[in-house]
Amino acid sequence: MAESKYKIIIGLEIHVHLATKTKMFCGCELVYGGEPNTRVCPVCIGMPGVLPTMNKKAVEFATLAGLALNCEIPSFTKWDRKSYYYPDLPKNYQISQYDLPLCGSGFIEIPLEEGQTKNIRMIRAHLEEDAGKNTHTFGDFSAIDLNRAGSPLLEMVTEPDMNSGKEVRALAVELQRIVRFLGISEGDMQKGHMRFEPNVNLHIPKDGKIYKTPISEVKNLNSFKALERSVTYEARRQYAEFVEFGKTMEMGNKATFGWDDDNQCTVLQREKEEAHDYRYFPDPDLVPVEMSDEWLGEIKSRLCELPLQMQMRFVQDYKLSDYDAGVLTADRQTAEYFDATVKSGVDPKRVCNILTQTGLKLANEAGCKVAELGVSSDGLAELAKMVDASEISASASVTIFEEMTKSKGAPKATAEKLNLIQKSDAGEIESLIDQVIADNPKAVAEATSGSKKAKKSAGFLMGQVMQRSKGQANPKVVSEILNKKLSL
Ligand code: ZN
Ligand code: MN
Numbered sequence: 001m002a003e004s005k006y007k008i009i010i011g012l013e014i015h016v017h018l019a020t021k022t023k024m025f026c027g028c029e030l031v032y033g034g035e036p037n038t039r040v041c042p043v044c045i046g047m048p049g050v051l052p053t054m055n056k057k058a059v060e061f062a063t064l065a066g067l068a069l070n071c072e073i074p075s076f077t078k079w080d081r082k083s084y085y086y087p088d089l090p091k092n093y094q095i096s097q098y099d100l101p102l103c104g105s106g107f108i109e110i111p112l113e114e115g116q117t118k119n120i121r122m123i124r125a126h127l128e129e130d131a132g133k134n135t136h137t138f139g140d141f142s143a144i145d146l147n148r149a150g151s152p153l154l155e156m157v158t159e160p161d162m163n164s165g166k167e168v169r170a171l172a173v174e175l176q177r178i179v180r181f182l183g184i185s186e187g188d189m190q191k192g193h194m195r196f197e198p199n200v201n202l203h204i205p206k207d208g209k210i211y212k213t214p215i216s217e218v219k220n221l222n223s224f225k226a227l228e229r230s231v232t233y234e235a236r237r238q239y240a241e242f243v244e245f246g247k248t249m250e251m252g253n254k255a256t257f258g259w260d261d262d263n264q265c266t267v268l269q270r271e272k273e274e275a276h277d278y279r280y281f282p283d284p285d286l287v288p289v290e291m292s293d294e295w296l297g298e299i300k301s302r303l304c305e306l307p308l309q310m311q312m313r314f315v316q317d318y319k320l321s322d323y324d325a326g327v328l329t330a331d332r333q334t335a336e337y338f339d340a341t342v343k344s345g346v347d348p349k350r351v352c353n354i355l356t357q358t359g360l361k362l363a364n365e366a367g368c369k370v371a372e373l374g375v376s377s378d379g380l381a382e383l384a385k386m387v388d389a390s391e392i393s394a395s396a397s398v399t400i401f402e403e404m405t406k407s408k409g410a411p412k413a414t415a416e417k418l419n420l421i422q423k424s425d426a427g428e429i430e431s432l433i434d435q436v437i438a439d440n441p442k443a444v445a446e447a448t449s450g451s452k453k454a455k456k457s458a459g460f461l462m463g464q465v466m467q468r469s470k471g472q473a474n475p476k477v478v479s480e481i482l483n484k485k486l487s488l
Helices: 056-068 165-182 224-245 293-300 307-318 322-328 332-342 348-366 377-388 394-407 411-417 426-439 441-447 454-468 475-485
Strands: 007-017 080-083 093-096 106-111 117-129 133-138 141-145 152-158 194-206 209-212 215-218 254-260 265-271
Touching: 007 165, 007 224, 056 117, 056 152, 056 165, 056 293, 093 117, 106 165, 106 307, 117 165, 165 194, 165 224, 165 307, 194 224, 215 224, 224 254, 224 265, 307 322, 307 332, 307 348, 322 332, 322 348, 332 348, 332 377, 348 377, 348 394, 377 394, 377 411, 394 411, 426 454, 426 475, 441 454, 454 475
Parallel strands: 215 254
Antiparallel strands: 007 152, 007 194, 080 093, 106 117, 117 152, 133 141, 194 209, 194 215, 254 265
16 A cells, blocks of 8 residues: 555645735735725835834734634744745835744644544744735736735644645645634635645655655645645655655755646646745834733633534534534534524534535525524524424424525414424324224234234334324324324
């Protein structure tokens, strides 16, 4: 097996766009799209003599992420200039953080299969501004859109603690869930809100030695699929290179690759012979950030229960499957809606079924969250209670929920309107059972014979009664009376 021939070592760098109202160091509005170069000002296009002003909200969002990732939050950080020249960066430097990042070391817990988790250590997380965008769709010319320039970016770097494409993907997905739960980023991959850059190499045991292959850095991945596949591809490519040429770290340390989605392979961009000299130095235009205990405490108070913790709680306390719990904690609103419903004392599995069998589908069709469909958590709880009390069947609850989203009626009134209230009146059910017994003497004989067919025949009689009641008889009551009549 390929897996036993080597161990894959992966670290990840992630850039996440923060959902502030304005850019990182100026007042330009932060919205997606728009005519190119319309959301710009002298500050974010780097005109000489302008002064940047720090966006406090961005610092708070970044700190919130740091707290969620169990990072140390230092009381003093500063801004540095990272110098490089590129058309999408007109001021020739990016404001970033070098030696004193906003968030120090921490860790993120990621879900693996079957409720297992793994902690991936975070080296750091810092704030910086994004560059503009080069486009190459004008024939011989390149065009530059600076609308994105100056957007707040949270850069996070992990230790090389991941060992498969699956684990890297799990981390990326979990991070998306976290930033969405915290409300600090939409985490929309289509809009480029999250970009990933894995560092991949192999440890290959051979002749009692461990050989290490040169590290590949795959740049600018903006989908989970591309991230996972690029890692898997790199592992295979590096192994083949090792087998054929014996290529190890000592022969070339690091190279940068792009991902070719059409051909599903990595493409060499450049081999780094010397490290970049970014000439980092403190930005003289910005004051350092001092995080007081009071400010940090205020930010801490905005933390919420994290998605994975909530998912595990749903499994543990509510006895949901890991899959169902994962579905219900995909976003915070749905998770809290479910949680609030269950907390009023109804069967969690019942509520889960209503939501997964119909609620999520309806929400998807309506383009909203299930909590926004117009059924309150109280209404949903009441509906689930009606199933528990055998007033309606489980399948009827799904139909009633759907109708409630349309008519906004109460569960009981809606059930009555749809004629879905189960009949539990013993007298009425008894007369139906008598009819069925009279009409099916053969099945009755078999059901009471104690033979192999008995169970099947009793089931048949039960079905007949339900059919005659047009599905409205309470199956529990039917089964009780029927068993008594047949003296089973
Ligand atoms: Zn601006
Ligand atoms: Mn960066």
